[in-house]
Amino acid sequence: MSAFRDELEDLRNNREKALSQLYRHCCPSFIRWAIGKFKLSEHELIDLFHDAILIMLKNLESGRLSQLVASLCTYLFGIGKNLVMAFLRKHKKVRYFDDPLLLGNKDTDPGAEDAMIRQEEDEEVWKFLDELGEPCRTLLILTYEKGMTSKEIAEAMGYADADVVRQTRKRCLDKIRKKKF
Amino acid sequence: MNRIEQLIENYFSNSLTEKEAGELRELLGKDTEAAAEFAFQQRIAGQLRTQNLWKTEKEQLTASYQPGIVATTSATILRFPMLMRIAAALTVVVAATWFAISYFGKQPLEQVVAENIQPMKAVKDWGTLGAGTPLPPDEIKKAYDLYDAGQYAAAADLFAQVVPQEPDNLGHRLYYGICLLKVKRYPDAVGTLEPVTRADGKYYRLKTPALYYYGLALAGSGDKAKAREALERYIGTKDDDTPYSKQAQNVIDAL
Numbered sequence A: 001m002s003a004f005r006d007e008l009e010d011l012r013n014n015r016e017k018a019l020s021q022l023y024r025h026c027c028p029s030f031i032r033w034a035i036g037k038f039k040l041s042e043h044e045l046i047d048l049f050h051d052a053i054l055i056m057l058k059n060l061e062s063g064r065l066s067q068l069v070a071s072l073c074t075y076l077f078g079i080g081k082n083l084v085m086a087f088l089r090k091h092k093k094v095r096y097f098d099d100p101l102l103l104g105n106k107d108t109d110p111g112a113e114d115a116m117i118r119q120e121e122d123e124e125v126w127k128f129l130d131e132l133g134e135p136c137r138t139l140l141i142l143t144y145e146k147g148m149t150s151k152e153i154a155e156a157m158g159y160a161d162a163d164v165v166r167q168t169r170k171r172c173l174d175k176i177r178k179k180k181f
Numbered sequence B: 001m002n003r004i005e006q007l008i009e010n011y012f013s014n015s016l017t018e019k020e021a022g023e024l025r026e027l028l029g030k031d032t033e034a035a036a037e038f039a040f041q042q043r044i045a046g047q048l049r050t051q052n053l054w055k056t057e058k059e060q061l062t063a064s065y066q067p068g069i070v071a072t073t074s075a076t077i078l079r080f081p082m083l084m085r086i087a088a089a090l091t092v093v094v095a096a097t098w099f100a101i102s103y104f105g106k107q108p109l110e111q112v113v114a115e116n117i118q119p120m121k122a123v124k125d126w127g128t129l130g131a132g133t134p135l136p137p138d139e140i141k142k143a144y145d146l147y148d149a150g151q152y153a154a155a156a157d158l159f160a161q162v163v164p165q166e167p168d169n170l171g172h173r174l175y176y177g178i179c180l181l182k183v184k185r186y187p188d189a190v191g192t193l194e195p196v197t198r199a200d201g202k203y204y205r206l207k208t209p210a211l212y213y214y215g216l217a218l219a220g221s222g223d224k225a226k227a228r229e230a231l232e233r234y235i236g237t238k239d240d241d242t243p244y245s246k247q248a249q250n251v252i253d254a255l
Helices: A002-013 A015-038 A042-062 A072-090 A112-131 A136-145 A150-157 A162-180 B003-012 B018-030 B032-050 B055-071 B073-078 B082-103 B109-115 B138-148 B152-165 B170-182 B186-198 B201-221 B224-236 B245-254
Strands: none
Touching: A002 A015, A002 A042, A002 A072, A015 A042, A015 A072, A015 B055, A042 A072, A042 A136, A042 A150, A042 B055, A072 A150, A112 A162, A112 B032, A136 A150, A136 A162, A136 B032, A150 A162, A162 B032, B003 B018, B003 B032, B018 B032, B109 B201, B109 B245, B138 B152, B138 B170, B152 B170, B170 B186, B170 B201, B186 B201, B201 B224, B201 B245, B224 B245
16 A cells, blocks of 8 residues: 555656656556457557546546555556547447437538637637636546546546536536526 | 436437437427537537647647657557567467477476386296206295285395395396386396396397386486487397387387
């Protein structure tokens, strides 16, 4: 347990060195583990490892990562595994992101004025998202960009359960809604 | 969480089943509030997918640590094409199997020798030489009886007394040598049997079997070259019976 505490202290006090170690030793292990198991490319897995590192750092900053029950590498594997599962779902053949019936009336051509209004609104949404603090930023990225389930997010971000994630996400969405809509 | 919330969550995690997708379409068609919420979340998702909120942070990680990953040997191995990786893995498996068979699958030589010692039946000629022929001393008769009974250690103790008393009797020497083999006193057996391999005259029939036992004794002593030579001579002998050729060959194979 003491070794794990030291690892966490290193990450807090000497982040660059700790991250170097993780990239040198843990990242190749993660790639080796996942490449055979999930048939993803090395490039995709490195990208997912970066995501896992970012989530870990956000958790450290927010205080949700305050103690370890295993090594940091094991902790990263836990996050990475959920990211991989979400990635696989996102890229599977059957998907409903592109379902025209669920996407509304996008197949109809809006007028130039409407399109311009829409674009301006989107830019505002983007601005609000960019300015959104933690944990909302990470939570929304994991939900909508990465496609993780609430349970996976709870595990990755250290929330008690999926319901806490849903409530937190609802508050985050309300923040945006209040600002713009 | 109500049903529509569950379906929306499944939609964004791309875990909707076909049936659920149909259900979601139907519910959104009926419930305008839910449809508005869904559309709002879609816009957020659209923004997050086209823009990348983590772009700057990830670029920093890539610039700082990507070279470290590439430099590691294990990551370099992963760059091999799949076919090369399979070939490399097969090579390792074959080499490991060969190594295991060579080093662990092979019995120790001494064990092979012990398993291939076939004691020949003792020829006790004192009962066939006719009346008047003096019977051998009791310890000789007893030594042969023990030999026939398979009590080689006890027989060897008696032969150890008999052989010096009748040093020219190569018969005693041969059976004494076999007893020594059976109790794994291989160097002693080498010295005892060697004269029998040069037997002639009335003992010439002992010469060929003596080669077999002498070869085993040499193998048990670790003298592989001489053991091979003796055993090959035994197997190659044409002018006599060689009933233990198979056993001799087993030992040659293990040398």
